[in-house]
Amino acid sequence: SSREALGRFRLEVLGQKIGMHTQDLGDNLSLALKFDMPLLVSVTDPSGKLAKFVVLRGLDGEAITIHDPVHGRKVVKRAAVEPLITSAMVVYFDHEGFGNIRRGEKSKRVELLQGLLANEQCYKVWPPSGVFDGKTIDALEAFQRRNQLEVTGYLDAYTTVLICAR
Numbered sequence: 001s002s003r004e005a006l007g008r009f010r011l012e013v014l015g016q017k018i019g020m021h022t023q024d025l026g027d028n029l030s031l032a033l034k035f036d037m038p039l040l041v042s043v044t045d046p047s048g049k050l051a052k053f054v055v056l057r058g059l060d061g062e063a064i065t066i067h068d069p070v071h072g073r074k075v076v077k078r079a080a081v082e083p084l085i086t087s088a089m090v091v092y093f094d095h096e097g098f099g100n101i102r103r104g105e106k107s108k109r110v111e112l113l114q115g116l117l118a119n120e121q122c123y124k125v126w127p128p129s130g131v132f133d134g135k136t137i138d139a140l141e142a143f144q145r146r147n148q149l150e151v152t153g154y155l156d157a158y159t160t161v162l163i164c165a166r
Helices: 002-018 029-033 078-084 108-119 134-146 157-164
Strands: 020-026 039-043 053-060 063-068 072-077 085-093
Touching: 063 078, 072 078, 078 085, 085 157, 108 134, 134 157
Parallel strands: none
Antiparallel strands: 020 085, 039 053, 039 085, 053 063, 063 072
């Protein structure tokens, strides 16, 4: 709806001012929960027991913690809330600018990326070279496979969100 679009636009403008990024995850809760980060979720609940927008804060087995601005914090079964979700968005900070790294780049932020990938047991070279090369691409592909993302070897949107969550 136009009201929802305006709300997203305002969130994006605010985010740009403070260095925050958003990634729309659609209605795919399985993908959204991989991020292990707070998710801003739009829900349609005919019963009125949930506000239009809530924050999902975690999955513990089949239980999801919901922070609802109208009804407060509650823990609900995933199966009960999943059909009500119309869209999900993760909000994150990319302080190092990982989302803008390009192949061939030599920089401190590439060195930081390689260190993060090494911590995930994906980057096998030590010390990090600081060059976005074939070994970095291999490490990103391993990271993407491990996290069940599309394997691209690039810092695409979902990979960047997961890297920033580390």
